[in-house]
Structure formats: structure tokens, C-alpha cells
Amino acid sequence: MHKQNRIESTLLRRINERRLLEVIQQQGPSSRATLTRVSGLTAPTVSKAVDSLLKRGFVEELDPLEQTLGRPGRLVRMAADSAAVLGVVIDVQTCCVVAAGLDGHVSEQQTRRLATPKTYVELLDAIEQQCRDLLGGITGRVHGIGVSVPGLVNERLQEIVFCPNLHLLDKRNPARDLADRLGVDCVLVQETDALCLSERMYGDARGLHDFAMLDVTTGLGLGVMSGGQVLAGHSGMAGEVGHITVAPDGSRCGCGNRGCLETLATDMALVRMLADKLGRPVTPDEAAAMIGTRPGDFQHEIRTATEYLAIAIAAVINIFNPTTLFVHGVLLAGSDERFARVLERVKQRTLTASLADCTILATRSSKRQAAIAAIMHQLTNTWAPSIR
Numbered sequence: 529m530h531k532q533n534r535i536e537s538t539l540l541r542r543i544n545e546r547r548l549l550e551v552i553q554q555q556g557p558s559s560r561a562t563l564t565r566v567s568g569l570t571a572p573t574v575s576k577a578v579d580s581l582l583k584r585g586f587v588e589e590l591d592p593l594e595q596t597l598g599r600p601g602r603l604v605r606m607a608a609d610s611a612a613v614l615g616v617v618i619d620v621q622t623c624c625v626v627a628a629g630l631d632g633h634v635s636e637q638q639t640r641r642l643a644t645p646k647t648y649v650e651l652l653d654a655i656e657q658q659c660r661d662l663l664g665g666i667t668g669r670v671h672g673i674g675v676s677v678p679g680l681v682n683e684r685l686q687e688i689v690f691c692p693n694l695h696l697l698d699k700r701n702p703a704r705d706l707a708d709r710l711g712v713d714c715v716l717v718q719e720t721d722a723l724c725l726s727e728r729m730y731g732d733a734r735g736l737h738d739f740a741m742l743d744v745t746t747g748l749g750l751g752v753m754s755g756g757q758v759l760a761g762h763s764g765m766a767g768e769v770g771h772i773t774v775a776p777d778g779s780r781c782g783c784g785n786r787g788c789l790e791t792l793a794t795d796m797a798l799v800r801m802l803a804d805k806l807g808r809p810v811t812p813d814e815a816a817a818m819i820g821t822r823p824g825d826f827q828h829e830i831r832t833a834t835e836y837l838a839i840a841i842a843a844v845i846n847i848f849n850p851t852t853l854f855v856h857g858v859l860l861a862g863s864d865e866r867f868a869r870v871l872e873r874v875k876q877r878t879l880t881a882s883l884a885d886c887t888i889l890a891t892r893s894s895k896r897q898a899a900i901a902a903i904m905h906q907l908t909n910t911w912a913p914s915i916r
């Protein structure tokens with residue numbers, strides 16, 4: 529009986545601490561009085577929770593000298609000087625490693641980029657080296673590393689079972705391998721799920737419990753936040769709308785099939801269409817410049833990608849009924865004018881009632897921010913469950 533009570537009170541304490549951590553994350557540096565008011569917890573509970581979070585190294589106090597006016601109550605903020613996390617983004621063409629405080633602020637100065645190597649071992653070697661380089665410059669405690677990857681992540685098997693656009697990741701778990709090499713906790717997260725977490729933690733989805741994220745950069749990835757949880761399915765592989773066949777005799781997809789939605793609706797698809805038209809390789813940057821300066825020359829290709837992106841967006845809205853659908857992309861979603869044209873086409877492809885229920889936004893959130901959000905989510909989630 530006594531033991532039961534103890535377990536309950538520990539859980540309750542942790543839930544309060546997590547709640548407070550979320551408030552600090554959203555509010556920025558705050559006094560205990562502010563935290564009490566905003567969190568709805570009592571002053572003694574806030575005080576105890578802050579002490580515990582300080583001890584765990586999740587938050588830090590600002591020296592009163594740094595404050596300008598008012599009573600000298602010390603401010604509490606997410607640990608930025610005394611603690612850090614790393615984010616690793618593994619992607620088809622470029623990878624990046626970024627260091628950030630627990631406030632999640634990412635900067636160019638703390639970012640390292642590398643061209644994605646040809647083999648898995650070379651990839652690990654290169655990322656390990658960049659991580660060590662960044663870790664060398666960190667004086668505080670490193671709480672963990674978020675590793676964002678494309679492809680199908682099977683959570684039960686803890687591996688990337690299949691990666692259509694980067695096969696060197698097939699049957700691998702770079703998070704586990706990096707943890708072994710670096711001696712730091714690493715968490716493996718599917719990149720679109722990471723974007724969902726990032727949008728909810730740092731972006732426009734703050735406070736939203738039901739929204740979806742469509743990543744149309746390289747592959748076509750979908751993350752769905754349903755009732756405040758990332759929709760996982762049986763093994764974490766739910767949401768693969770990119771491999772719905774839309775053109776049975778279309779071009780070969782990385783998954784082995786033909787005419788998947790992802791071969792027609794993504795930035796990469798448009799780049800490939802431009803390359804086919806010109807009869808030579810085209811880089812994504814080049815493609816952006818070409819459709820920006822002479823769209824008339826590529827009207828057919830732009831229209832095709834626009835049409836299929838609209839079909840993808842409509843499918844997500846019809847199936848999942850999100851309050852907001854975020855679209856993460858560069859060539860079409862990154863331009864107001866071109867995105868407006870996509871939205872026009874969406875109207876024609878979506879059930880009217882479902883569309884009326886949904887806001888569609890282009891998101892500027894980045895995969896490096898998402899990798900940081902993934903590790904921050906892991907840190908808070910392993911500490912205590914979220915209670916609403």
C-alpha cells in the first residue's frame with residue numbers, strides 16, 4: 529500500500545514537471561510567479577518541480593544581474609548554456625549535424641553539412657566525425673542525439689526496414705550505431721514524424737492535437753498527429769501515401785513499383801521531369817532557378833507536378849480530416865504563387881466538407897530543427913507521459 533502511494537506520487541511529480549517543462553519551452557525565460565500563473569499549479573509545486581528540473585539539467589536560472597527591471601526574482605529557462613542536444617539529419621543528397629541548447633535554437637554556426645556518402649560505413653564515419661567536432665565545442669551536459677531518417681522505420685524491430693530513396697539505410701539503425709560509437713543516447717525518428725514534432729514544439733502547430741504534415745521534398749512522406757500522438761500503425765510504418773499507385777505504367781519508383789504518387793508529386797519528381805526534358809542531369813538548385821526565371825519553358829512539367837501534389841494533399845485531407853495540413857517542400861510549396869495554384873487544384877480534388885474543415889499551410893520548418901525536436905520529445909517523453 530505504501531509502495532503504491534509512493535509510485536503514484538512519483539508519477540504525479542513527474543507529470544507536473546513535464547507540464548512545467550512544456551510551459552517553460554513555450555513561454556521562454558519566466559519567473560516562478562509567471563510559471564505558477566500559466567501552469568495552473570500551486571506555488572510550492574512549481575518551486576519543487578523547478579528544483580528537480582534544475583537538478584536534472586533540463587533548465588537553468590538566469591543570473592538576476594542580467595535582468596533589468598522589477599523585483600529580483602530569478603528567471604528559469606530551458607538549459608542553453610549548461611546543456612545541449614545534437615540533431616543528425618540523414619538525407620538523400622546532403623546530411624547535416626547540428627548542436628543546440630535545450631531551448632532548441634539552431635544556428636548556421638552550429639551546423640555541419642556533408643554530401644551523403646556512397647556506403648553506410650562511410651556515412652557513419654563522416655557523421656561520427658562531425659558529431660565529435662561539435663561535441664568538442666560543448667562545455668555543458670549532452671543529453672542525447674536525435675537522428676532523422678527517410679524511409680520506413682519499423683519501431684518494433686528498431687530499424688529502417690526499407691528506404692526507397694537511400695538504399696544504404698535498408699535494414700540499418702544509424703541511431704544505435706552512433707550511440708555505440710559516441711557513447712551518447714541516440715533516438716531514431718522517421719523524418720516526417722520528426723517534422724510533426726517540430727511543428728508542434730517550435731512552429732505553427734503549437735497547441736494543435738490533430739494535424740498532418742506532408743513532406744514533398746525528396747520522397748513523399750506523411751506524418752499524422754492524431755489526438756496529440758503521432759499516428760504509428762502496427763509498427764510505426766503508417767502513412768505511406770507516397771507509394772499509392774497513380775500511374776500504373778508510370779516511371780520506376782525507388783520502391784520497385786511503377787507510377788507511385790511520389791514519382792510525380794515531389795520536388796525530386798519535378799527535378800527529374802526537367803532533367804528528362806533537357807536530356808541532362810539537373811540539380812535541385814538549378815531546377816529552382818529555371819522554374820523561377822523561365823516558367824513558360826517548363827509549363828507542362830510544372831503543371832504535372834502541381835496536379836499530382838494537389839491529388840496528394842486532397843487524399844490526406846479526405847482520409848485524415850486534419851485541422852491543419854502543413855506542406856513541406858521547396859519548388860512548389862516554397863513559392864507563394866505556385867503554392868496558390870496547387871491550392872486551387874486541391875479544391876477540385878477534395879470533399880468540400882473536409883476541405884472547409886482544414887487549413888493548408890506551407891511550412892518553413894527544417895529537418896535539422898526536426899531532428900532537435902525529436903530528441904527533445906524523447907527526453908520529455910521518457911521522463912513522464914503527457915496528460916491533457
Ligand SMILES: [Zn+2]
Binds near residue numbers: 770771782783784785
Ligand atoms: Zn513507390
